[in-house]
Amino acid sequence: MPNKKSAIKALKQSEKNRVANKSAIKRIKTERKKFIAFIESGNLEEAKKAFCLTQSLLGKAAKTKLFHWKKSARLTARMAQKFPKDNYV
Template sequence: MANIKSAIKRIDVANKNNARNKMVKTEVKTSIKKFEAALNAGNIDEARELLRLVDSKLKNATNKNVMHKNAAARKMSALATKLNKAS
């Protein structure tokens, strides 16, 4: 455990950021799973709506510096390709 006051503060900040990052990543993964479930069930219209939700979650993650913007774009492109192949 840190003894210096500034090091203790940095540990607290790191833990807070870690919790926030974990929450954002979990939201992204959950929305992707919902999209893929709708796609596998054959609900194309519902999948389109969920794809818009996934896009907003990914952009939110990039704005918070949780995910790199190119990684988010790559995921979005792959999901859009899946939707286009299904429809």
């Protein structure tokens, strides 16, 4: 257990950030899985909505340094490739 006041505060902050980061990562994973399920079922309208939402979440994750910006770009590009060629967003 930390003894100094600043160390106690740092511990509280890091725990709070850890929980928030875990929640954000889980939400991104869930939305990506929904997107893939829509693509596989052929529901392109729902897939487009899910793509836009996931793309937004990935951009925010990169902006807040939750993911490296290149990882966010890579995941977004791979999702975009899953669309049929004639129905790209």
